[in-house]
Amino acid sequence: MADKVKVGIIGSGFEADIHAAAFRIMPEEAEVVAVASPSPGHAQELAKRYDIPRVFQDYREMLKERDIEMVTITAPNYLHAEMTEDIASAGKHAVCEKPLCMTLEEADQMIEICRKKGVLLLYAEELFFTPKYVKAKEMADQGAFGKVYLVKQSEKHFGPHSDWFWDMAKAGGGALMDLGCHGIAFCYWFLDRPSIKSVQCHMGTYVHADKTRGEDNSICILEFDNGAVGLVEDSWARRGGMDDRIEVFGDGGMTYASLLMGNALPTYSEYGYGYAVEKAPTTKGWTYPVFEELWNYGFPQEMRHFARCVRGREEPIATGEDGRVVMEAIYAGYASAGRGEKISLPFRPQGVKRPIDLWLAV
Ligand SMILES: NC(=O)c1ccc[n+]([C@@H]2O[C@H](COP(=O)([O-])OP(=O)(O)OC[C@H]3O[C@@H](n4cnc5c(N)ncnc54)[C@H](O)[C@@H]3O)[C@@H](O)[C@H]2O)c1
Known part of the structure; x- marks a missing residue:
């Protein structure tokens, strides 16, 4: 063309x-x-x-x-x-x-x-384009689940591949910033962009404290102004490779989807194989290589x-506006974990250099 x-x-x-x-x-x-x-x-x-x-x-x-x-x-x-x-x-x-x-x-x-x-x-x-997740949204939009009251998204693996992700001056945060941005965006998009009323978050550095000040595990609850709740779970501490999944619950039904199960071949190998499964430290033992990986992610x-x-x-x-909504929720997530309380939005503290400071500085 x-x-x-x-x-x-x-x-x-x-x-x-x-x-x-x-x-x-x-x-x-x-x-x-x-x-x-x-x-x-x-x-x-x-x-x-x-x-x-x-x-x-x-x-x-x-x-x-x-x-x-x-x-x-x-x-x-x-x-x-x-x-x-x-x-x-x-x-x-x-x-x-x-x-x-x-x-x-x-x-x-x-x-x-x-x-x-x-x-x-x-x-x-890309989660707005992920075929399985798009299918779930299409069904929700058709009323398959009735009134959706809970949307969950989770991404977990053993941590990123490049050094800069672990350096908070360059990354701005750990698992919530790196992976939670997907989950927050997903819940917001799935529910047709209702305002986020509040964010409550717990986080910690459980496995990688030797190499980062960033959190390697986070759990985040979002309250939306249409009454629905989002639950976003993320980890850099999960061994055994990648996991990415959603769950949707409504008063009339529910659906689950995993990007790794059903798009992957449960595989056992004594010797390993050439293709590096995303974020898996080895291809020996049990692994779940995804076929048509980029397509399945969208x-x-x-x-x-x-x-x-x-x-x-x-x-x-x-759009950039979606990214901004996510950024405000990330701010609130770090502040919530730091203060140990639920944060109401709008939330715009001044002088923030990196979102994670709202957790680390407390
Ligand atoms: N959508 C997703 O699922 C997804 C997955 C992985 C990464 N990302 C995002 O993509 C971005 C890059 O992550 P990555 O995993 O590719 O990291 P990476 O470390 O693999 O690659 C970073 C690249 O940036 C280049 N770079 C550094 N400074 C630069 C500069 N001044 N000018 C031009 N290039 C420069 C480096 O040379 C390197 O090629 C991050 O923001 C990350 O969050 C998104």
Whole structure:
């Protein structure tokens, strides 16, 4: 197609690979034409794997390329706001990975600059596109469960792959910030975006205190103003690989879904095998390799939607505003865990540098 959206990717690590692969799985609407990353050799390797013609060390150079219309940010959390500002100032649409940024001030600035420059700020929350979870929402919207009163989402594994996630100055928080952002967004989206009335959270560092000040386990209860409750459980302390699941309860029914069970082959191996199961430390013993993994998570569908939004063919369903709602709930979650009390929203403490400070500083 002649009018494919030309895409640049910032970063060349784990998520950059997913974005590049996602565009390749659904190539009709967009093509990746450039990648930018300061990591020596990494960007070149990614470019080679996915036939990406242009490689830059400095993403600002990539932003000078006139044909690039949409840029995806897959850099560490503390860089999201600055990168979004640069992308918008270059007149390009921004796709920002989760969590949106480090602070509510940054979130507001990101939304404002994209509005001013007339570009889209798209929030890369793939759970809005995950086929099993979308199916659950479709059934809920058709009334299958009656009035939904409880939505649960949980993501657990043994902790992230890169050092910066464990450094609170760069990540902004631990399991709640990294994984809870998915669950908060999911509950909010599933229930059709009712306001969040309050957040109550418990967290601790149980397994990884030697390498981080971040929490490696968190439990978060969200009260919505339509009367429903969200329960978001996240962990960097779960051994044995990845778990990602939802449960939905209404007065007339319920449904469960696991992204790993039913999309995976229960596998036992004495010797291991080449393919690294996400976040599993080994492929020996029992593992659950997922087939069509990116599709089952919704990444290609997400990137296709974003490209269609750039062309005006679809209205964005995952935006900077969604990321901002999530950020406020994350603030409230850390403050709740710190104070040992339920926090009512709106909640906007001043002078916050990193959400986790609202827990650590108490
Ligand atoms: N949606 C999801 O499920 C999901 C999964 C994993 C990561 N993420 C998010 O994606 C982002 C990146 O995470 P990751 O797992 O890919 O991390 P990573 O450590 O694997 O990769 C980070 C990349 O950012 C690059 N980078 C660092 N500083 C940069 C700079 N100044 N300019 C350009 N590039 C720079 C690094 O070189 C590296 O290539 C994070 O915000 C993370 O939360 C989202």
